[in-house]
Amino acid sequence: MELDQFRDVDLVIDRANDSFVQKQFVSQGDYKGRTLTVQVTNNGVINEVPGLAVNLRWQNQASGLTDLTAFSVVDKENNVFRLEYPEHMMTPGKVIASIQVIQNGKVTNLKEFQLSVQRLAGEAVGIVGKAEFSALVAVLSDANKFRTDIATLDASKAEKDEVNRLISNIGSGVPKETFASIADLQAKYPNGADHVMLVLDSDGKGYVYSWNGTEWVKGVLYQAAGIANGTVDYSKLADDLDYMKLALITENKYMQSVAGDGTITYTDTANYFLATFEVPEKGKLTIKKSALQHGQAIANIDSDGKAISYWSFDFGNMFNAAWANDYTSYYVIDAPLLKKAYPAIKKIVIEFRIEDRESAYIYGSQTADVTDKTWSSAPEFNTLRSIPNRIAERYDLLNEKTSVMYPNQSIIRFTVSTGLPEFASVSNRTSYFFKVPEKGTLEFPVYDLSDQQFLLVADSEGKVIQNYDYTYNTGTNIVSFLSRSSDVFRIDMKELRNKHLHAASIYLVVWNKAVDGFYVSAINAFDVSDVFPAIAKSETEDESDVRELVVVSEYPIVANHTGYLYLDNIDLYGNYYKEQDLFISQTDDNELIAGGFPIKMNSSDIQVPISRMANGQTKEQTSILCKTIPENAGDGKTVNIMMIGESTTEMAGYLRAIKSKFEGDTLQVNFVGSRGTEVKHEGRSGWTTNHFVNAQTYNGITNSFYNPETKKFDYAYYRNQNPSVPIPDIVFFNFGINDANQNIHSSETITNLYFMLGQIRTENPNVKFGIGLTSNLCRIENVAYRTESRRNNILKTIKALIGEFDKRQEEGYFLNPMFLAVDPIWDMRYEERQLSIYQTKTELFCTDGTHPADNTGYQKTADTTYFTVKRMFV
Secondary structure, three states, X not given: OOHHHOOOOOEEEOOOOOOOOOOOOOOOOXXXXXXXXXXXXXXXXXXXXXXXXXEEEEEEOOOOOEEEEEOEEEEOOOOEEEEEOOHHHOOOEEEEEEEEEEEOOEEEEOOOEEEEEEOOOOOOOOEEOOOEOXXXXXXXXXXXXXXXXXXXXXXXXXHHHHHHHHHHHHOOOOOOOEEOOHHHHHHHOOOOOOOOEEEEOOOOOEEEEEEOOOOEEXXXXXXXXXXXOOOOOOOOOEEEEEHHHHOEEEEEEEEEEEOOXXXXXXXXXXXXXXXXXXXOOOOEEEEEOOOOXXXXXXXXXXXXXXXXXXXXOOOOOOOOOOOEEEOOOEEEEXXXXXXXXXXXXXXXXXXXXXXXXXXXXXEEEEEEEOOOOOHHHOHHHHHHOOOXXXXXXXXXXXXXXXXXXXXXXXXXXXXXXOOOEEEEEOOOEEEEEEEOOOOOEEEEEOOOEOXXXXXXXXXXXXXXXXXXXXXXXXXXXXXXXXXXXXXXXXXXXXXXXXXXXXXXXXXXXXXXHHHHHOOOEEEOOOXXXXXXOOOOOOOOOOOOOOOEEOOOOEEEEEOOOEEEEEHHHHEEOOOHHHHOOEEEOOOOOOOOEOOEXXXXXXXXXXXXXXXXXXXXXXXXXXXXEEEEXXXXXXXXXXXXXXXXXXXXXHOHHHHHHHHHHOXXXXXXXXXXXXXXXXXXXXXXXXXXXXXXXXXXXXXXXXXXXXXXOOOEXXXXXXXXXXXXXXXXXXXXXXXXXXXXXXXXXXXXXXXXXXXXXXXXXXXXXXXXXEEEEOOOOOOOHHHHOOOHHHXXXXXXXXXXXXXXXXXXXXXXXXXXXXXXHOOOOOOEEEEEEEEEOOEEEEEXXXXXXXXXXXXXXXXHHHHHXXXXXXXXXX
16 A cells, blocks of 8 residues: 555654654544544654554543553554544543554653643534644644534534534533432523433432433433432431542652742652642541651642642641641641632642652542532542542441440440440440441540440440450550551551451440540441442443453463362452352363362363353353463473562462472473572562552562663663573563552553563563463452452453463463462461350451462462463473
């Protein structure tokens, strides 16, 4: 195909030092500016580049969504690619984007540029406007060259106009406001509006209404039921938003100074990062002190980004104002008073230490509630809707539905045989008994508590499990679930249930003089999905809650060894132990036992068929090829293996197990790295791919790959700093749990992997990569409440890694399917505990919901790793 046929090439990527617009074309396919066409050349020379791929990495700052969108190949011979801007990128506002060019695993990230998504009259979703180009990318210099002629369509095309109108009304995809009746909607908007609205029927069901030009028209059911008063505990559930998740995070910068006109000078540094966020209309903001340090600052800024006020931490005490309070471990800002003091304020910028990136917090309490804000249209919700377990309420447990009050009664002891407390009549004390949530944190004031009986943990029937007496009230005793500051006690419900499996209620004794103001707040006790199940799910294009089976195309197993397949581990958005609807065709030698299928390999491959059945009908079918690997694979070779990963890689049980698998094997291995004693490695507990690529230190561990000049993962730098570490022949990347749990999208995980493996391949073009599909979380009951969404997120990451690297052995990529082999119950860390001190019956209690047990689970992940290494030499 001749190049001159491509009149719609918008962007030409040529040399890295180009900073001018080389070519300007109007894409004939740019229907309302929705496509972008890119051509990659080599210093002006146009010819096919093998193994070339192009992605658009973007973040819409209005919606908060971030994604990596792949270009499609239009003309392979001439390196022409085209992308249709994804629907979920098109929320009007600023989009920060960059082009990513990948050739044979080596990633080049071009400098960022800006797209402006504008909402124009008559336009359905908005167009991509003018882009500011930087050194590595040349884009259209005139936004008017995008086609915006949709408004000139012939008026006779009524059907298309109606479709465009409906799309335009949808806007962000959620109703803008909620009304109790159609009459209320018509009263407020008699002449229509640009957005769809939600109208509630008398039964609580919500329907979408849109304006057709003359009247409001009823549409689809949007919300199955409203939230009735008292169904959660209060009809007014105030949110406890984590503003660190709402903020724009700028890594490796700090505020050096502020000029007289408010201009802030920012300076690059590896020690700090900035969090910038909008000031809420109401409520309070709590800022953790320990993540702030001498020399850091907070600035209130206006709409032009200039500082209205500025505080440094030179003396460790920042605030002296009516709108702020300085406590021992945190600052609290009153948002309405702050806005009253500075009417022009729009945002706040706060500096934090980079080493405290994951522990720093800015919590907004009572910044919004159900009664005055429709969550589905709130900007905060749009930002967080794809992040599970983030929006949660704070409420007082001491209400008539969750607590019992005993006026003028004090608890003096409890009877061990019955578990019941004993009360005594007193004139100056009151006792409380209240139910506690399964998760979150409880807070209650210190000085309102009696110096007599302090706290008794009880089960769901009110029978006492354990007494914590007044010595804990004074801080002279310490227990894992209880912490005390100068004015507040906190109970971590996860830690409480780790210690007392059946903890479901608490007794407290309070001074009568403090009863009127005494509170017990539950924080983070509910997820948004608990409160708003109809709207809590992500609506991004690549995420769905449709149940499916996630499998690899092949499972390598060395001859005369046994592999394992546990059905729950492949069941995305399902639970095998509840559904019991997955089946494997069984043989005498391979019997399905408790959801696990031991696969005993001989000289022949085994095709394992898996079916999901319902009412005798097949709903889904798939299979896994169990590939036999000869025992002598790699015979006579000696290879260097580097393990890079999170805590499931660093754990001694896994490292010792994988080393033992090669003892006496015909393939000899050396484990290499800068960490470890018995087995060298590069595993780091708590780390994600982002930490390896971008962080100098995290969780108290230094990044050996971090180049302080480039501020990135740099394998060549690592080699210079660690000359005694041999160049690896095989590198395993074992990520998935931390990336998923820390809300790193799978596309970003893959991008980070390419960034790292590309540099290693430069040092050794023949290196082989093992892509670890990590084991999932425990299914034992006491952790199940907090793992369902996390299990799905981990399995979604596994699914993405399979989609990216499966069937690419000839390119040096080998999947390590560890997730298949670990029994999520019996291969995890557990113990048997008594139900209570007066009940001899025991049940399983998971002591670590993340890491497999050394003598079972880690043996199986080591098996699959061993199988994968041997597979590399077949």
